[in-house]
Amino acid sequence: MYRRQIVITHYRKKCIGCGVCASIAPHTWEMDDEDGKANLFEGIPNREVVNARITADVLKDNTEAADQCPEGIIQISQ
Numbered sequence: 001m002y003r004r005q006i007v008i009t010h011y012r013k014k015c016i017g018c019g020v021c022a023s024i025a026p027h028t029w030e031m032d033d034e035d036g037k038a039n040l041f042e043g044i045p046n047r048e049v050v051n052a053r054i055t056a057d058v059l060k061d062n063t064e065a066a067d068q069c070p071e072g073i074i075q076i077s078q
């Protein structure tokens with residue numbers, strides 16, 4: 001069965017640790033105890049960003065998180 005590939009890109013260096021993403025989409029994001037920034041579950045660092053695949057069932061929450069992120073540093077591509 002064909003599964004759509006959805007990827008989140010997080011410009012983590014610019015994260016201010018406000019916690020909005022983890023509040024809206026706690027299945028995808030958690031706050032880092034050490035530096036206070038957001039982490040993507042199963043995120044893979046790639047130069048300046050961190051990428052993670054998500055499934056379609058959490059796309060809606062993550063789209064809202066991206067819209068609400070005050071720094072505009074969450075991008076979703078599909």
Ligand code: SF4
Pocket residue numbers: 014015016017018019020021022037038065068069070071072073074
């Ligand atoms: S909403 Fe944006 S700035 Fe706030 S913690 Fe998440 S990624 Fe960082």
